[in-house]
Amino acid sequence: MDEPVPGTVSPPGRDQLPPRGVARVQGKDGEDVLFPTVERYHDVVDIYRSEGFELLSDLCGVDYLTHPGRVLPDGVRPERFELAVVLLSLTEARRVRIRVQVPEDDPQVPTVWDLFPGSEAMEREAFDMFGIRFVGHPDLTRILMPDDWEGYPLRKDYGVGRVPVQFKEAPGPR
């Protein structure tokens, strides 16, 4: 794993991979999993895009409120929210996963819509479900929930609705 050097900007060229100053581990499939900061996130996605990862295959949020003890590499401070982005290289048939820690008190991330227009709907979904705001997104509105919905359904502190079960013995309306 590289030594985390905050604010390092990689020089342009072929050998930009893996991006310097970003904590990195191997996933279960042997794919690279990177942990850039919110500030470096857009930069890292741009580096991968220019190095041939031409398809953004997935983008989703995770709320780690009730699972704080997850394994993270050294130098990465766990935050409540996480953004998991999967990029795909068609020529190398290889994936890379980028996990960004997003703080609870200011859930803002730069959009990658300018690099991958296909991230538009997925970023809207992450906003809709977790309230993560994507700065620079052209149309950051709810996508699955109605526009006047309150709260963010996939957050862990958002209650799951239940239908009360009425047992025969319990005192009922009749």
Next chain:
Amino acid sequence: MNSDPDTSFTSERAQELADRAATKPDEIEREIGSVLRLPEGHVVDASDVSIDRSEDETMVINMGPQHPSTHGVLRLMMELDGETVLRTKPVVGYLHTGMEKTGEELSYVQGATNVTRMDYLSPLNNELVFAMATEKLLGVELPARAVWIRMLLSELQRISSHLMWLATNGMDLGSTTMMIFGFREREMILAFFEKCSGLRMNHNFIRPGGTAADLPDGWEDDVEVICDTVLARLETYDELITGQPIFRERVEGVGALTAQEALALSATGPILRSTGVAWDLRRSMPYLAYDQVEFDVIVGTYGDNFDRYAIRINEVRESIKIVRQVLDRMPTGDYRVQDKKVTPPPRARIDESMEALIHHFKIFTEGLKVPTGEVYVAIESPRGELGCYMVSDGSGRPYRMHIRGPSFVNLQSLPVMLRGGLVADAIATISSSDPVMGEVDR
């Protein structure tokens, strides 16, 4: 339309297509798809794209959410100039039932019943991706027969899904004969699934650890009949549809997409392959045993509706090829992994063994204990890359279960495909992108 909040009748106001006057230039450019990442020398000329139209020249219409040709509750807001489509915006979410949230409440054993209802035209693929993600976290290796049973079912599912698409596509283009034909052949495959799992759809057959049961006796004969019949009927479709001038005129050159646009918009499956990119996860990043069978990846050239039709009809032929190979080479052995912590013991063992009873009880009350970790697994569903990002916190339920639905992502390329075309062709284009709203809204 509805620029004043007080006159709004729907709860999706901000998600709707806004007036030109109220829309920022970069948003208009996004809606007409001109901000795509294009190769050098292909920069969009601003004068090509006439975005400065006066308000009274154009008209915004709603297609859906209850339009019969939108394949579910898809609502498209279109800005029209006469009959020409200028801007389109899909408004989705009418079928949203919070299945990812529900998935966090269900154990890994119950989870397959939840995901199978997402893409209701290829339920087995949903179960497969869920089971594969769970197995990757568990780190279990499946017996060969389980893998090949999964591959057989997955390919039969692809055939049935593409037949269903041929049926609805025929209906959208005015051919009710094709609709009846497609449904008829699909029903044969669904009858086989019913024989295997007890259910025509939403099978819950592929589960973490293998499959729910072994294939029924005499499955070879059923599959052989399916292969022979569908292959023969495909010739009929070719006669009825493929060479027909009326059909060709309606689909050729309509709804075209370039490879760069498809890649930039994260489109996968037949939409990406129709533009000439030979990307099929079964070939490029093989899962199950796809590296041991022979098949061709079908690609198109022009990225239009006809290419997407031709790809699907030929993928049925390729799937039959795979099914025939599975038929010849189906290994013997167990249909699930015999790990007491992953799969329940055989029913007969429960009556005679205390441990078996305990394991059975534990699995169905607590669920499987899956080690902590995060994993992303993707398979090639009939509609494209179907992914599952699963986070486990070590308990019996997934901590987060995100499904990357190919329909949801592919829907973004619709505005680009529709732009500049006619409203009547929009129907054909929506159909050829093959959205399943259960998967879009989840």
